[in-house]
Amino acid sequence: MTNTDRLAEWLCEQTSAFAAHVRDFAAPVPTCPEWTVRDLVAHIGQEHRWAADIVRTGRPPAVPDPRAQEVPGDWASWLHAGARELIDVVGAGTAPVWTFLGDRPARFWLRRMVHDTAVHHADLAGRAPVIAADLASDAVDEVLGFVTAPGAATVKPALAELRGDGQTLLLRPPDLTPWLITRGPAGPTWRRGDADADADVTVSATARDLLLIATRRLPPDDPHVTISGDRVLLDHWLAHTAL
Structure with a gap:
């Protein structure tokens, strides 16, 4: 930190x-x-x-x-x-x-x-x-920390909808370790992961743009963003994580 x-x-x-x-x-x-x-x-x-x-x-x-x-x-x-x-x-x-x-x-x-x-x-x-890459990276860490914190669904009930059975999302910036999010039965977890992880959906963009997507300041369809895999899974995640 x-x-x-x-x-x-x-x-x-x-x-x-x-x-x-x-x-x-x-x-x-x-x-x-x-x-x-x-x-x-x-x-x-x-x-x-x-x-x-x-x-x-x-x-x-x-x-x-x-x-x-x-x-x-x-x-x-x-x-x-x-x-x-x-x-x-x-x-x-x-x-x-x-x-x-x-x-x-x-x-x-x-x-x-x-x-x-x-x-x-x-x-x-x-x-x-x-927004420097290290600042944006720390901000994405913070967003994911909020979303996955114990008891977070009590504060924001929509987060309870993020439980799953192993679906994965990879946020992949260039030249930085990506974020791998896993939706489990008890709720989502995350870690800084492998850039080549086989995720259900991968979002590739700069750390700044990933932060702006996470905070609803940039649409995922922006031409500077690349999405591969299950777009529905990404849309569901974004719909339930607005802070």
Whole structure:
């Protein structure tokens, strides 16, 4: 798992990249259909501070509404200050804190905010987001960790539909170890696997594009993506893993 210093670097990088793609505050965000760019800016500024409050207190405050958030005129500095606040409080924290998967180390929230910020960067940048392969790889690890975590179906009942009898999906990026997902009777499991594994369906794309597919920011039919095998199995997986 990525260390805290690298996560802090990524959060600063992705917050800057997100801010660089902000143009018209009133413009709609197609991949967040109920939000405008202004709402997305408010959300990023809120969520970093919300996560920092969890680390400080160990418990979750109420989830904020971005539409109710006042966005200051110097919104870019406000975004960077929120990221810095989270980095600092995680660096100072030692006790486990609340997460939706049970108590975890404070760095859980730094990692979660890195990846969410990267995905929202993609919301504004479309095909253009610069998301490094190691960041995207860690984000896919995180998504699969959520989907396969014990008790995850209690939080998201649709995940219970992912039980199976050995069906396999392979996510294969170039130059990185792929992810092999197996749907078993107790639920799905995953591991970093063999690029030549004989899976029921294989999705070949960059780590960035695999992340964007997993988070519904890129359709699997994108010309930069290659799918071989049982497309129905892939569609079922995507239909039941939206987070």
